[in-house]
Amino acid sequence: MNRVSTYIRRSLQDIYPPQELKSLTMMIWCDLLGMNALDIYLGKDINLSESKQHELENILQRLRKNEPIQYVCGVANFLGRPFYVAPGVLIPRPETEELVELVLRENDLVAPRILDVGTGSGCIAVSLSLAIPGAEVTAWDVSDEALAIACRNNKDLHAAVSFEKKDVLDDMELQQSFDIVVSNPPYVMESEKKAMEPNVLDWEPELALFVPDNDPLRFYRRIAVLGEKILNPGGKLYFEINRMCGPQIVCMLAELGYRHPRVMKDISGNDRIVTAYK
Numbered sequence: 001m002n003r004v005s006t007y008i009r010r011s012l013q014d015i016y017p018p019q020e021l022k023s024l025t026m027m028i029w030c031d032l033l034g035m036n037a038l039d040i041y042l043g044k045d046i047n048l049s050e051s052k053q054h055e056l057e058n059i060l061q062r063l064r065k066n067e068p069i070q071y072v073c074g075v076a077n078f079l080g081r082p083f084y085v086a087p088g089v090l091i092p093r094p095e096t097e098e099l100v101e102l103v104l105r106e107n108d109l110v111a112p113r114i115l116d117v118g119t120g121s122g123c124i125a126v127s128l129s130l131a132i133p134g135a136e137v138t139a140w141d142v143s144d145e146a147l148a149i150a151c152r153n154n155k156d157l158h159a160a161v162s163f164e165k166k167d168v169l170d171d172m173e174l175q176q177s178f179d180i181v182v183s184n185p186p187y188v189m190e191s192e193k194k195a196m197e198p199n200v201l202d203w204e205p206e207l208a209l210f211v212p213d214n215d216p217l218r219f220y221r222r223i224a225v226l227g228e229k230i231l232n233p234g235g236k237l238y239f240e241i242n243r244m245c246g247p248q249i250v251c252m253l254a255e256l257g258y259r260h261p262r263v264m265k266d267i268s269g270n271d272r273i274v275t276a277y278k
Contacts, residue, residue, distance in 0.1 A: 088145030122150030185219035246271035
């Protein structure tokens with residue numbers, strides 16, 4: 001191990017567990033400082049230039065404040081693609097990758113019309129646009145900052161998503177119709193805050209995370225009601241959900257007249273996705 005990587009580990013060892021610290025060190029060395037990974041493996045000692053040393057200190061200072069490495073890098077990987085991220089959007093999670101993969105696996109429509117509600121970084125909408133030939137993908141968000149980030153990802157990754165500023169909780173009359181409505185809305189209950197890690201709670205946007213304990217289905221209910229109007233016959237809803245709310249969401253969808261609502265588990269065995277047909 002070279003002197004710089006040893007310094008990185010010692011600077012962060014009180015904050016991050018050993019395995020995470022190992023991957024963080026490699027990310028800082030390669031992705032942020034632009035150095036050669038082989039130098040770490042060979043233990044080759046390298047003297048950083050003054051500018052690189054200053055850059056390293058800035059990175060370490062941010063990480064000591066529990067800022068997520070994805071925000072420090074400005075990039076999060078999602079289904080093999082680099083998405084630009086900043087504190088105005090959630091960092092894409094593996095569970096959301098599973099949601100997109102399910103949509104792709106279950107649908108072989110030609111040029112489907114797809115709506116992504118609460119797009120954030122645009123990772124769902126952009127991924128579907130790129131994966132489905134001829135797809136007409138629309139994405140909504142209430143946040144100007146999120147929409148700016150999503151538009152950047154759409155441009156950088158050469159997708160063809162149409163973004164609109166809309167609050168799904170507002171009353172609206174829409175002329176559009178869709179074959180698929182997908183959403184990863186806010187679903188963390190306020191009471192769950194105390195169990196959350198500082199790198200999430202202190203940095204990721206509350207607007208995209210939390211719902212009141214007394215109304216945890218707020219967004220699902222509103223999207224489902226809207227879906228009754230805008231989904232084509234046989235169209236499908238796809239939700240990423242709070243693992244504690246699966247049965248309630250299924251019951252709600254059944255009461256609204258949706259067919260075959262079901263809960264699916266994620267790779268960790270938690271209830272994570274609900275789907276239903278109009």
